[in-house]
Amino acid sequence: MAREPWVDQDVCISCGLCTDNVPEVFRFADNGKAECYDQTGASEEEIQNDAIDVCPVSCIHWR
Numbered sequence: 001m002a003r004e005p006w007v008d009q010d011v012c013i014s015c016g017l018c019t020d021n022v023p024e025v026f027r028f029a030d031n032g033k034a035e036c037y038d039q040t041g042a043s044e045e046e047i048q049n050d051a052i053d054v055c056p057v058s059c060i061h062w063r
């Protein structure tokens with residue numbers, strides 16, 4: 001099974017980079033913090049490069 005990105009919402013500052021760059025995978029939850037809703041929406045490489053590596057507070061992790 002593919003790895004799943006997970007957003008530590010206690011740390012997320014709702015900057016919108018991950019939701020803008022990879023909207024097939026990340027969206028804002030009702031609490032205003034980002035969440036992964038479909039880990040199959042993009043390749044692991046795209047998730048790594050366009051979301052995890054650019055998150056300003058490094059709060060997206062693989063699990």
Ligand code: SF4
Binds near residue numbers: 014
């Ligand atoms: S890039 Fe990081 S801080 Fe910005 S919305 Fe996504 S998870 Fe939150």
